[in-house]
Amino acid sequence: MKTLSKIYVALVFIFLYAPIAVLIVFSFNDSTSTVVMSGFSLRWYKILLADGTTLKAVYNTLILAVCSSVISTVLGTAASIGIEKYKKSIFRSSVMAATNVPMMNPEIVTGVSMMLLFVFIGRALRIESVLGFATILIAHITFSLPYVILTVLPKLRQTDKNLAEAAQDLGCKPVSAFFKVVLPAIMPGIVTGMIMAFTLSLDDFIITYFTSGPGFQTLPIVIFSMTKKRVKPDMYALSALIFLSILILLILYNIAQVKSEEKIKKKRG
Numbered sequence: 001m002k003t004l005s006k007i008y009v010a011l012v013f014i015f016l017y018a019p020i021a022v023l024i025v026f027s028f029n030d031s032t033s034t035v036v037m038s039g040f041s042l043r044w045y046k047i048l049l050a051d052g053t054t055l056k057a058v059y060n061t062l063i064l065a066v067c068s069s070v071i072s073t074v075l076g077t078a079a080s081i082g083i084e085k086y087k088k089s090i091f092r093s094s095v096m097a098a099t100n101v102p103m104m105n106p107e108i109v110t111g112v113s114m115m116l117l118f119v120f121i122g123r124a125l126r127i128e129s130v131l132g133f134a135t136i137l138i139a140h141i142t143f144s145l146p147y148v149i150l151t152v153l154p155k156l157r158q159t160d161k162n163l164a165e166a167a168q169d170l171g172c173k174p175v176s177a178f179f180k181v182v183l184p185a186i187m188p189g190i191v192t193g194m195i196m197a198f199t200l201s202l203d204d205f206i207i208t209y210f211t212s213g214p215g216f217q218t219l220p221i222v223i224f225s226m227t228k229k230r231v232k233p234d235m236y237a238l239s240a241l242i243f244l245s246i247l248i249l250l251i252l253y254n255i256a257q258v259k260s261e262e263k264i265k266k267k268r269g
Contacts, residue, residue: 023239023240024243026233026236027236027239027240028040029041029044029236032232032233044232054222062202065198065202067137068137068198069201072140072148073148073197075145076147076148076197079099080148084156099146100146110207111139111206111208111210114135131211132213132215136212139208140204143204143207147193147197148193151192152190152193154189156182156186159186167181192253195250202242204220208221
């Protein structure tokens with residue numbers, strides 16, 4: 001039984017990571033072939049760094065992901081604190097149900113509905129080209145907020161509610177007590193929510209496609225336009241760099257989380 005479970009886990013990992021491994025290997029291919037490895041070369045990485053359109057799309061994607069993750073984290077943390085403060089279970093459950101709608105709703109429905117809303121507002125305000133960075137940012141904040149709330153709320157529930165009151169009894173003001181006592185306690189949930197919001201914004205295509213304008217294009221949209229033609233290995237190189245960046249980010253986050261847990265154990269011990 002143990003052997004079968006190990007084989008099953010191995011097959012799952014192979015199924016998940018074999019395509020990524022193939023992509024990384026062929027990003028170093030000397031030719032344009034996606035089947036035959038003709039030699040090791042950094043040719044496609046050099047071509048990628050010289051492609052202004054792709055680099056502009058990468059820049060737009062990173063700026064959008066950073067802005068949406070930061071704003072959604074601030075709003076989601078504030079919303080989580082507000083939800084946790086309410087004692088009426090009916091109101092709290094209603095708010096949580098409304099919060100879960102963007103996650104349960106199909107992305108194409110969310111994208112089309114938000115596009116129609118933005119176009120309606122643009123016509124009402126007589127704005128010709130309303131779709132752009134602002135509309136994509138609002139859309140990304142909208143679908144990232146529930147994930148931030150769902151990661152911060154459990155940490156708030158795990159935190160001792162008497163900590164803030166104890167800090168106030170010792171002379172701290174309510175705002176100072178929150179930043180010195182409550183915020184450090186829920187920081188792991190906040191960081192997790194921010195990373196999740198960042199990654200969701202980074203690779204979103206459907207909602208971005210419907211809410212973007214001609215003046216602002218993200219990397220998924222640029223890659224989609226390239227799929228109508230033959231995809232060159234420079235896209236493999238770009239995908240390999242993105243995968244490596246996300247992997248390093250997750251490793252650093254896990255290391256920081258382990259260290260923080262060790263500090264908490266030492267303090268308790």
